[in-house]
Structures are given as C-alpha cells and as structure tokens.
Amino acid sequence: MKTTQTIFEDGTHKWTAIVRDPAKPDYLIDTNEYLVQHAGQGLLLDPGGAEIFPAVFSALSAEFDPSKLTGIFASHQDPDIISSLALWLEFNPQMKCYISWLWESFIPHFGGTAETFVALPDEGAGISLAGLPLQAIPAHYLHSAGNLHLYDKQAKILFSGDVGAALLPPDKQGVFVEDFSSHIRHAEAFHRRWMASNEAKRQWCERASHLKIDMLCPQHGAVYQGDDVQRFINWFDELHVGVIRV
Amino acid sequence: MTAELTTSQWHGSGNGTSGAALDLLRIVRINEEIKRVVAVAFKINIMALNAIFLAKRAGNAALGFGVLSNELRVFSKDLRESMISLTRLIHDLVAEVSVVLQESRQDALFRRTLAQCSGNPMLDSVLERRNAQHDSRAQRISGLRRSLRLAVDDAARLVELGGVLAKSAKIEAAYGAGFASSLGQVSGEFDGVVEEIRSSLEILRRSKFFGGSA
Structure with missing residues (x-):
C-alpha cells in the first residue's frame, strides 16, 4: 500500500501526497498522486494507472472519503496518469475530469462519458474546488503535446506533472x-529524453519564475521545496532537451 | 454440462485464460465455421444455376432434376439467411463477452483494492452494484447462447432438407438418358457440398461454447 503525507495544511485546505508503494512490482514506473482538499471536497491530481488503483485508493480512503472527490485533474493522457479513470468513476459517476482539450476524445478510451470531461484550453483555465481557486498552467510539449500543470496560489504549490520528475534508486525514496x-x-536523463521542446521549456521556465512557488510537486520522484524550486527551474532552463542520438 | 458463465469464470482465474476469454475464442471459432458455411452456400447457388442450365439442355429426361436444382437454389438462399441470423447473434455475443473481459480486469483490481482496505462501505456498495450488473449481463449472454444454439439446430434441420434434395437429385440423374452421366456428376457434387456443410454444423453443435467437446 502507498503512504500518504500531508505536505500543506491550512484549515480545510490541504495537500496530500500519495507516494511510494513497497509492494509495487518493479516493471511499473513509480508515480506520485496528489489530493487537494478544500471545504470537504477533493480534487485528485494524476490519479495513476489502473494497475496501481488498489494502492492509491486504499491510501486515499484512509485519509479522505472517496465519494467527496469531485474531480480529477489529468496533466496529460499517458496510461500512468489516467488509465484508472473508469475505476474512480465507479465511486462518483458525476466526477469531472479536467484535461487539455487535445485529449478530450482520447482519454474516454479509459472510461467516462461526454459529461465527464472538462476540456481545458491551451492557455489554461481556472478550476474552483469548493471556492478554492486553482489554475491550470500551460506546459505543452513537456512532455505531452497537450500538457497542463496545476497551481494553487494560496498554498503556493505547483503540481508539475512530469516536469521535475526523477527516477530514484531504492535508497533514495x-x-x-x-x-x-x-x-x-536522477532527473537529467529523464528530462533530456522526455521533454520535447527547448522553446516550450523556455516558456515554462519563464512562466514558473513569475509564480510564487514553495513546493514543486512532480508525478515521479521527490518534491522540491524552498530554494530547490528555483534551483530546479534554473537547472531546467539550461538543460538541452528533445535530443536523441541514434 | 452446460457452458454458462460462473462467478469464477466471470472474474477470471487471475493466471491463464479466463472463462470470458475462452468463450470469446470459442465464439471466434464458431464464426469462422459460419463463414465457411456461407462460402459453401454460395457455391451451391452457382452449382444449382449450372445444373438448371444442364437440365434445360437435357429436356424432358431431366425435368425432375431441374425442379430439384431450383429447390437447391432456394435451399442455398435459405441457408445464407440462416447464417446471417447466426452472424447477428455472434456479433451480439462478441459485444457482451468483450465487456465481460474488460470488466473482469476491473473486478480483479477492485478485489485487490478490497484486500487492501476491507470493510470500506463505498467499496462494498460498488462491488455489489457491479455484481448485479454482472448477473444481468450473464443472463443476457446465457439467452444469446441459447438463441445461437437454437439457430444452429435450425440450420442443421435445413441442411437435412438439402441432403434429401441432393440425394433425390442423384436418383433423378439416373433418368437423364444421354445426360445421365453429367447429371450424376453434378448431383454427386451437390451431395459432397451438403456433406461439407453438415460437417461444419456438426462442429458448431459440438462446440464447448454449448457445453460440447469440440
């Protein structure tokens, strides 16, 4: 089973990281899921693949009533991000799934109906969680062609999908x-290969530098906090990406 | 033993091929056999058309043979219609069993979830709802399976009629005077082709999908 760790709490406003499953088979990439709570409602960020649903669900339900999940935010369309969608919808068929418009007709292959999806435009959009303003931030081509991150201005947390991801060894968990x-x-090779565009990366670094970020939360690896956030942005800005030599 | 979906088949064994996957495989084989019968039925139609021309040339000596050849054309048409209704049933079964396959994977994931957090009332209610849906789907599959079996039996009865027509054509060929040899050859071919269809239908009837051994 995965473990949960509260990374931010202010009254009913809470961020919980759902991380590390010692029982997970090695052939599955490790993923982080994040639960944002506010005033009794929950938004699950990148809920993960179908195979890890049991571990994520049991960890989440120990912390939060899954029927109070009102939405799922999917940074992009990959199976390790959102292939569990049909299983989550069993608990609340009215749940909304926020995704880039680009994947609006692709992700339904994982489940859901026309009413499930809220297609977000390329420039991003505001998402309200029981009155808490959240902002979907463009991160296209990082790595997916339609990629969005989620910024919580009040908590000063940026959920950054695959940006900031690291494939950590067993002793660095x-x-x-x-x-x-x-x-x-542990992040360098991943970013060089997965991130598709230097231009897109430049734009993202510029955008992220203008946000007040205390924590940058990637979907794989560890959370950057404090000064490490700007360190990461600077490092990423200088990294040459989207190159493969074969 | 009848081949109904049991709970364990619905859920799959977890290793190896699940009951639904085996059913799907059997349905695919049944469909291949149906396609074979359709192709043969088309062949009978062409053969019967040629036989009608031959009977015309033979004149009065082959009047009976001509009538039987016409009947064999009608038989070919009826057989093709019968196969179309079988194909429709197959299509419906494939759709239902495919959903079972998809849902059995999800069920396995929910069972793993239950093992990690048993006693979760939401999870219990989801599983209860899904089980009710499975029961109603299993009933639909069972109904389709019965309809398919009945349709195969109907087709088999039709082929018995085709067999009688082919045998009668053989007898009529003997009265074909100077054309007796040609008519005999054609009626022999009819007989062979009807046997081919009979053997295909026998394979269908013995399919494990209907609780048989093939």
Missing part, C-alpha cells in the same frame, strides 16, 4: 528532495 545536486542526477 524520501518524499522531499534532500540534496539537490545528487537528486538532479
């Missing part, structure tokens, strides 16, 4: 980045 320079070695 902490929820937070502890030593940036050693951590980033």
